[in-house]
Amino acid sequence: MNKSFYQFALSFRGGRRDDLQAQFAESMFNDLSFTKEETEFDLISRYVEEKADAEMRSVVFDDLYKLYEERGKR
Secondary structure, eight states: OOOOHHHHHGGGTTOOTTOHHHHHHHHHHHOTTSOSSOOOHHHHHHHHHHHOOTTSOHHHHHHHHHHIIIIIOO
16 A cells, blocks of 8 residues: 555654754644645645645645655555
8 A cells, every 4th residue: 555645744744943844744744634645746736735834835845745756655
């Protein structure tokens, strides 16, 4: 079974305060409406763009999703 993006991104929680990926993961974790099972870029990206949370930046999501594709879906 493949990991969801949410499961993958949670591995970045607890990082340094200046780590944008850690900030994204923490904000995502605290967002109760963030999809926990989704794997598809378009659906998650749309949510992130519409969310407009200052710590859930689209550019950081793009970087995390690229890493997810490379190693997280395994």
